[in-house]
Amino acid sequence: MELRAVHKVYHRGSQAVQALDGVSIRFVKGTFTAIMGPSGSGKSTLLHCAAGLDEPSSGQIFVVGEEISGMDEHRRTALRRDRVGFVFQAFNLVASLTAAQNVELPLRFAGRRPDPAEVIRALAAVGLGERTAHRPSELSGGQQQRVALARALITRPDVLFADEPTGALDTQTSREVLALLRLLVDQQAQTILMVTHDPVAASYADVVIFLKDGRIADRMELDQADGSKPSRIAAQMARLEA
Numbered sequence: 117m118e119l120r121a122v123h124k125v126y127h128r129g130s131q132a133v134q135a136l137d138g139v140s141i142r143f144v145k146g147t148f149t150a151i152m153g154p155s156g157s158g159k160s161t162l163l164h165c166a167a168g169l170d171e172p173s174s175g176q177i178f179v180v181g182e183e184i185s186g187m188d189e190h191r192r193t194a195l196r197r198d199r200v201g202f203v204f205q206a207f208n209l210v211a212s213l214t215a216a217q218n219v220e221l222p223l224r225f226a227g228r229r230p231d232p233a234e235v236i237r238a239l240a241a242v243g244l245g246e247r248t249a250h251r252p253s254e255l256s257g258g259q260q261q262r263v264a265l266a267r268a269l270i271t272r273p274d275v276l277f278a279d280e281p282t283g284a285l286d287t288q289t290s291r292e293v294l295a296l297l298r299l300l301v302d303q304q305a306q307t308i309l310m311v312t313h314d315p316v317a318a319s320y321a322d323v324v325i326f327l328k329d330g331r332i333a334d335r336m337e338l339d340q341a342d343g344s345k346p347s348r349i350a351a352q353m354a355r356l357e358a
């Protein structure tokens with residue numbers, strides 16, 4: 117996936133807000149990228165534009181070689197459905213449906229009849245093979261986020277987008293979800309793009325991109341064996357916020 121000179125301007129009354137100011141970046145297949153930056157630096161805007169949820173004001177965006185900027189809404193919707201997966205801070209599960217029925221939804225939206233074995237495999241892959249008939253209210257926060265993850269991955273997306281995926285979870289549960297994301301990258305070469313405020317969450321990534329005022333202010337390559345990653349990331353964030 118690649119962004120080339122992406123600008124995004126929001127208009128609020130007579131005021132123009134430059135949310136992205138010429139962002140160019142490539143995300144390599146099978147890598148885990150964390151996007152950090154002070155509040156208002158453009159993180160969510162970058163994620164939404166990259167995922168085809170929002171359109172850039174100018175610049176180009178490519179997903180697996182296909183340019184999504186300039187696509188009409190119909191094609192963009194199809195691309196979102198077939199090529200990308202999402203997990204958000206709020207798990208966004210349908211309360212009246214079981215875990216398995218929630219995971220089936222993207223297949224049903226795509227007009228496919230879900231194969232029960234495929235759905236069980238997806239839930240088992242996130243450690244919930246025994247919980248397929250539970251409704252969201254019968255699951256813990258971490259389990260609900262894992263159902264959301266299984267739902268995002270059932271279509272085998274080229275890119276998984278995660279917007280503060282551990283923002284609503286306690287420390288221990290966050291670690292479990294992050295370890296699962298790391299495993300997806302290491303074992304299945306899943307490409308992940310994650311926005312986070314948490315240096316510990318970002319430390320699970322291969323690369324951290326720091327945004328400031330809509331621009332890429334820095335990039336940090338991480339060595340998974342390095343135990344000082346969270347403090348290095350936190351120090352860089354403190355410098356950007358100063």
Ligand SMILES: Nc1ncnc2c1ncn2[C@@H]1O[C@H](COP(=O)(O)OP(=O)(O)OP(=O)(O)O)[C@@H](O)[C@H]1O
Nearest residue numbers: 126127128133135154155156157158159160161162
């Ligand atoms: N729909 C919108 N209309 C007008 N301005 C917007 C809109 N969405 C974002 N903005 C503005 O664009 C800038 C970037 O916002 P964005 O949400 O991308 O930042 P962020 O880094 O994700 O922030 P946070 O960490 O607080 O979630 C901010 O100044 C924000 O107020």
